[in-house]
Amino acid sequence: MGRIQSVANTTEFLYSELMRRESKLFLIILPIISLFAFLILAISLELFNARNRLGGCGCDFDKTTGDFDYSEKTAFFEGREISAPLVAFMESNLNQVLGTTNSDKKWIEIDLSDQKLIAWEGKNKFLESLISSGKWARTPVGEFSIWGKYKYTKMSGGNKEDHTYYYLPNVPYTMYFYKGFGLHGTYWHNNFGEPMSHGCINLPTIVAEKIFYWSKPEIPLGKNSVLANKENPGTRILIHE
Structure with missing residues (x-):
């Protein structure tokens, strides 16, 4: 019974450690992904606006x-x-x-x-x-x-x-x-x-x-x-x- 409990504790520890590391990795990667997504969106909008930008005479x-x-x-x-x-x-x-x-x-x-x-x-x-x-x-x-x-x-x-x-x-x-x-x-x-x-x-x-x-x-x-x-x-x- 003690051996089973030890295995369970070890498994729980390993799972917790894995989740902790994944959380840290996620927190590191998330801002990078967000930055890339923002840059892609900004570039896409600029290309769209450049293609469709309208001028005019500037008349009052x-x-x-x-x-x-x-x-x-x-x-x-x-x-x-x-x-x-x-x-x-x-x-x-x-x-x-x-x-x-x-x-x-x-x-x-x-x-x-x-x-x-x-x-x-x-x-x-x-x-x-x-x-x-x-x-x-x-x-x-x-x-x-x-x-x-x-x-x-x-x-x-x-x-x-x-x-x-x-x-x-x-x-x-x-x-x-x-x-x-x-x-x-x-x-x-x-x-x-x-x-x-x-x-x-x-x-x-x-x-x-x-x-x-x-x-x-x-x-x-x-x-x-x-x-x-x-x-x-x-x-x-x-x-x-």
């Missing part, structure tokens, strides 16, 4: 009137100082509704892979142009409609440290289609056909002017801005890769 809509601001003399793009337009752009007598088709059949297609915009009237092309889409932030894809037009507006954003800072007063013929993303004219580069923006669609200014007056919402005579509404809806925009 509360202060945007669509009027040309003659007090602005300097602009910045990619962290470099450039000349800002000192006077309003000369228009091509296009301040009227263009096209030959019912405005309900007008729509805009943007192909990010080809860096190209086509303005359609039903199945007929009204206009085709190269564009510059998002380089430092992704241009959103999907179906949208123009929610507001501003003949001139100021855009700013980016970061001075990585040379992505931009400050662009009097950006011409801006047509917003999703939050702060819009189609607009461009005076700070001429590299159309290559991504160059923070998510917006850069257009040659003469092209932006045509689309500005061709598309809806129609801008009232003598006004420099308009918001879409039920009676004056915005033109549909389809963006794909």
Whole structure:
């Protein structure tokens, strides 16, 4: 009987010792496992955000009137100082509704892979142009409609440290289609056909002017801005890769 009790005590001691050591090992390993799990999660989230990060124009809509601001003399793009337009752009007598088709059949297609915009009237092309889409932030894809037009507006954003800072007063013929993303004219580069923006669609200014007056919402005579509404809806925009 004493021998059996001794074996039982020894077994109990060995089991307790094993559990104690396993507990210590577990306490050592647990923080390491938790750290690795946290790092994997953080990296995964950053990759997801980087892939889906959206930019925009950095426009203060509360202060945007669509009027040309003659007090602005300097602009910045990619962290470099450039000349800002000192006077309003000369228009091509296009301040009227263009096209030959019912405005309900007008729509805009943007192909990010080809860096190209086509303005359609039903199945007929009204206009085709190269564009510059998002380089430092992704241009959103999907179906949208123009929610507001501003003949001139100021855009700013980016970061001075990585040379992505931009400050662009009097950006011409801006047509917003999703939050702060819009189609607009461009005076700070001429590299159309290559991504160059923070998510917006850069257009040659003469092209932006045509689309500005061709598309809806129609801008009232003598006004420099308009918001879409039920009676004056915005033109549909389809963006794909």
